[in-house]
Amino acid sequence: MSGANRRTPGRLDRAGIAKLVAADIPPGSYVNLGIGQPTLVADYLAPDAGVILHTENGMLGMGRAAQDDEVDHDLINAGKVPVTETPGASYFHHADSFAMMRGGHLDVCVLGAFQVSFDGDLANWHTGKPGAIPAVGGAMDLAIGAKQVYVMMTLFTEAGVPKLVPSCTYPLTGLRCVSRVYTDYGVFALGGNGVEIRETHGIEEPDLRDELGL
Amino acid sequence: MTTICESADEAVAGVTDGATVLVGGFGTAGQPVELIDALLRNGATDLTIVSNNAGNGSHGLAALLAAGRVRRIVCSFPRQKDSYVFDELYRSGRIELEVVPQGNLAERLRAAGAGIGAFYCPTGVGTPLAEGKETRTIDGRDYVLEFPIHGDVALIKARQADALGNLVYRKTARNFGPVMATAAKLTVAQVLSVTEPGSLDPEVVVTPGIFVDRVVACPSPAVLAEEGAGA
Structure with a gap:
């Protein structure tokens, strides 16, 4: 639990979090960005970094969102939004697409989360509330398959309850699978040494530790 | 041998009540809407549908659900912005749901098509979706035993077929088509055009006609298009 090595006075917005994630993705990586907030990361990847985006519905080399007459409903991303091809893109069927995940071929995936535990358990598919319709999609496959699983989320719920927790109370997506957590108040590395605070934003480290019970 | 049918109705003829029907598509991309419409006209009911999603808007798979033909659906991601038909059926207890992680859905179909009896898979270990399933530790990693999903019928959409049933697809509309084609007793493909044998480069055929x-x-x-998604 070494001290934070980077701090800024202000809490980050979603774009700020996405920039941090993008900066931590090694050049040349094969990357899957989960639906929702993680798709923002694509906007901050350096064009010359050679990062190749995978989408679970059968494509490597996914480009930006399609506009106007580029829209082709046979060319969509995991969030079912029309996208574009980059040069060198490829298409493949679902079993191959998930072999890329489950076989450990993807370098990084970026997912949203309801909760992450201190030892890297992930809960991001189901609230378990009455009337909620469970829908897992590819989340469990990504969680156990990618070499590095980065989570991007707000650190607290709207009610102010921490989402980085000693033990998840929501139904789990995967066990001990998250390596880093990027949030509005800080960046955390999870692993053998417990929770390491890498960065703080808009909060002092001792206060952050207090809030999270670290 | 592959039969080239004159109509979608002819193509789905013989699908019976209680059948398990594999339906291709990811959302609306690759969804074989004309075959689903023909299945509606065919009248088969008490169906089990295996598909990634549980219908979008009010057409295609959603229309089949709305008509009360589906007893049970096996899918990875039923809840979408425009899955209101399914949502209503589910909340009122009029449809059974089995949620399957998307990779397990694909691999269980692949296993069925490849004659695999079952397989150990790391997805879902320690989660509610593995409860009650056999687990095994192999080389220090935990796995869950998963079984194949066999279809009585697969309804898929491709771009083009030759007269021998060799298929090529279009962009991300390929998705589940190739694995579903292998996993059913009767595989039916709707395509934009059927061309002569030799018109498809054998190097680019994705689904060989033996599966069709x-x-x-x-x-x-x-x-x-999914309602409310993108442009």
Whole structure:
């Protein structure tokens, strides 16, 4: 639990979090960005970094969102939004697409989360509330398959309850699978040494530790 | 041998009550809407549907659900912005749901098509979706035993077939088509066009005709887009 090595006075917005994630993705990586907030990361990847985006519905080399007459409903991303091809893109069927995940071929995936535990358990598919319709999609496959699983989320719920927790109370997506957590108040590395605070934003480290019970 | 059918109705003829029907598509991309419409007209009911999603808007798979033909659906991601037909059926207890992680859905179909009896898979270990399932530790890693999903019928959509049933697809509309084609007793493909043998480069055929029983040309398929998604 070494001290934070980077701090800024202000809490980050979603774009700020996405920039941090993008900066931590090694050049040349094969990357899957989960639906929702993680798709923002694509906007901050350096064009010359050679990062190749995978989408679970059968494509490597996914480009930006399609506009106007580029829209082709046979060319969509995991969030079912029309996208574009980059040069060198490829298409493949679902079993191959998930072999890329489950076989450990993807370098990084970026997912949203309801909760992450201190030892890297992930809960991001189901609230378990009455009337909620469970829908897992590819989340469990990504969680156990990618070499590095980065989570991007707000650190607290709207009610102010921490989402980085000693033990998840929501139904789990995967066990001990998250390596880093990027949030509005800080960046955390999870692993053998417990929770390491890498960065703080808009909060002092001792206060952050207090809030999270670290 | 692959039969080239004159109509979508002919292509789905013989699907019976209680059948397990594999339906291709990811959302609306690759969804064989004309075959689903024909299945509606066919009248088969008490169906089990295996598909990634549980219908979008009010057409295609959603229309089959709305007509009360589906007893049970096996899918990875039923809840979507425009899955209101399914949502209503589910909340009122009129449809059974089995949620399957998307990779397990694909691999269980692949296993069925490849004659695999079951397989150990790391997805879902320690989660509610593995409860009650056999687990095993192999080389220090935990796995869950997963079983194949066999279809009585597969309804898929491809771009083009030759007269021998060899298929090529279009962009991300390929998705589940190739694995579903292998996993059913009767595989039916709707395509934009059927061409002569030799018209497809053998190097680019994605689904060889051995997996395809019936083909029908639907040159102007409905273009459904998820409501509220993107442009």
